[in-house]
Every structure is written in structure tokens, then in C-alpha cells.
Amino acid sequence: MLTKLPVKRLTFHPLQSRMGRKLLLLELSLSDSTMAIGTVHLESMDNTSKRCQQLLYILDECLKEFEHAMLMGDFNFHEVSPENDECLATHPEYVDIWPYLHHEDGHTVTETRTRFSGFRIDRMLIRSDHFFPTLIERIGREPILTDTVVNADGVTETEPIFPSDHYGLCSVVEPLQLDDD
Numbered sequence: 001m002l003t004k005l006p007v008k009r010l011t012f013h014p015l016q017s018r019m020g021r022k023l024l025l026l027e028l029s030l031s032d033s034t035m036a037i038g039t040v041h042l043e044s045m046d047n048t049s050k051r052c053q054q055l056l057y058i059l060d061e062c063l064k065e066f067e068h069a070m071l072m073g074d075f076n077f078h079e080v081s082p083e084n085d086e087c088l089a090t091h092p093e094y095v096d097i098w099p100y101l102h103h104e105d106g107h108t109v110t111e112t113r114t115r116f117s118g119f120r121i122d123r124m125l126i127r128s129d130h131f132f133p134t135l136i137e138r139i140g141r142e143p144i145l146t147d148t149v150v151n152a153d154g155v156t157e158t159e160p161i162f163p164s165d166h167y168g169l170c171s172v173v174e175p176l177q178l179d180d181d
Helices: 048-062 082-086 097-101
Strands: 007-014 022-029 034-041 068-074 122-127 131-139 145-150 156-161 168-175
Touching: 022 048, 034 048, 048 082, 068 168, 097 122, 097 131, 122 131, 122 168
Parallel strands: 034 068
Antiparallel strands: 007 022, 022 034, 068 122, 131 168, 145 156
8 A cells, every 4th residue: 555645544354254354444534534545465265244244344433433434445345246235235335446447457466277267256336425536457467587597398398477467556636626616
């Protein structure tokens, strides 16, 4: 998380998790309020109910008190997963920044050997009447180097190496500019 605003507090919030998941919550001082920005890696594998429990705890408990809030990270579910209806739909005040600014799918998983290949499981959400997203883009989409490997047939191939098995997301949010008219 990069910011030009003064940091008020940075805290960890443990989540109910078999995988040791936590919410990292950054509180930024604004002139008349506080903005909370959280990053999380929700439970993976076949844990729909656990992910919903974690997400609702974050939205209902950890971020509720703040006038402005953002949540980002690896949600471990995609656009057609049940968590959208069971969890996110209960909080229409949160805007999913990628579909708000783009019409294409914006997949964030690079690894082709995973069930999430070609899906967007990494997200950025915002809730604010004063700040709005002006940009979101995927980063880390180019290989940082290539590796030479021998495949199962004994053939030598080159394989691209990416910074992660997920693309990163970078977003800009700006204050709403009111017209003087």
C-alpha cells in the first residue's frame, strides 16, 4: 500500500482461519475523517463458507466504523462464485473497482495449471461518498526472466518466470471535485 497521506495506525486483525489468515488494516488521516485500507488473503481451497465468514467479518466489523474504506487482496473467488451472491451482494455500498472502470474480464491468475486460470480472484473494493476510483490496472504481466527446463518428453524448453502466480493490481482513487457553479 502506497500513500501520500499521513498514516494514523497500522493493525493486524486475525481471521477465523485454518490457514492463519489475517487482515492488515491501514488507517489514513484525512482532514476531517479517516480512511481505512485493508488487504487480505481469504481462505483458499474448498472453503466457500469460511471465505464468506471472513469477508463479512471484515466488512461488518473491521471496516464498518470508517467513513471511507477500501478492501483489496486475493479473495479466492471469481465473478461467478457463490460468494458474490452470499457475501458481496449483501454490501452494495462497496464498488468493485475493476468492473466499474473496465468492461473486459481482467483476470488476475497467471498460472495455467490452477482452477482459477483466466479468472479475476484478486479484487479492490471501495466504499466512499468522497473518493472515487480513476484508474485500476494489472501489474506484473511481463516475465522478469526465462528459465530453461526439460519437459516430460525430454525436450528442452524455455519457460517465462513471472513475479507471482497472480497479477498485481494498482489503483488510483481521488477526491470528488465539486463544481463551483
